[in-house]
Amino acid sequence: MSEAERDEPWHFENRQRETRFDQDQVIAFVAILAKDLSMCQEFSVVVSSDDDIRRANGRFRNVSRVTDVLSFPDGDEGYLGDIMISAERAASQSAAYGHSIEEEIQVLALHGMLHLNGYDHQTDNGEMRRVEERLRRKYGLGPGLIARASE
Numbered sequence: 005m006s007e008a009e010r011d012e013p014w015h016f017e018n019r020q021r022e023t024r025f026d027q028d029q030v031i032a033f034v035a036i037l038a039k040d041l042s043m044c045q046e047f048s049v050v051v052s053s054d055d056d057i058r059r060a061n062g063r064f065r066n067v068s069r070v071t072d073v074l075s076f077p078d079g080d081e082g083y084l085g086d087i088m089i090s091a092e093r094a095a096s097q098s099a100a101y102g103h104s105i106e107e108e109i110q111v112l113a114l115h116g117m118l119h120l121n122g123y124d125h126q127t128d129n130g131e132m133r134r135v136e137e138r139l140r141r142k143y144g145l146g147p148g149l150i151a152r153a154s155e
Contacts (some may be wrong), residue, residue: 005063014038019056023091027107028081036143037117047084047120048111057090060109072097072149073112075119087116103146114139125150 016031020073034049052060054070062068064076072093078085089112091105116135123132132152140148 012038012042013042013046015046016050017048018091019068020051020053020058020091022053022104023095024060025051025091025105025109030109033106033110033143034113037113041117041121042084043121044102045082045084047086047117048057048089049089049116051089051091051094051109054090054092057088057093060088073116075116077120077122085120086122087113089113089116101146109144111140111145111148114143114145 012035013035014034016027016034018027026057030051038047056070057074058068058070059073061071064074070090070093071120072090074088076086076088089109091109092110094108095105098105102110118132118136118139123135125132133148136148136150140146
């Protein structure tokens with residue numbers, strides 16, 4: 005963690021070593037998310053392996069399979085929650101959608117951050133999709149998860 009990160013209300017950690025990506029680029033994006041969407045609350049973004057994601061998904065959602073991003077909103081005052089991203093899924097999806105793995109991790113982090121902010125694309129009649137689309141355009145990101153799922 006850099007000196008600058010220690011003073012920020014967010015934390016980034018890469019817990020896997022198999023999939024290479026430019027961490028500085030991802031960290032810079034997480035800083036933007038913090039400024040735009042965290043409401044000065046703390047949060048963390050963890051990039052992990054498929055195995056770690058599968059275990060977390062099983063433990064917290066009773067779904068024993070890999071997914072690309074998990075969000076864990078926190079009810080404690082001042083702590084927004086945690087986002088867990090699969091580096092392996094990000095690599096695969098970035099190849100499928102024709103953009104960099106860094107951009108895919110950013111797409112996943114944005115999606116996770118919206119969930120931490122209370123959005124739920126399963127129940128909100130398209131509100132999360134509209135917000136995600138607007139923010140993807142603002143940040144210059146490719147297709148988001150909700151748009152992909154409806155294709």
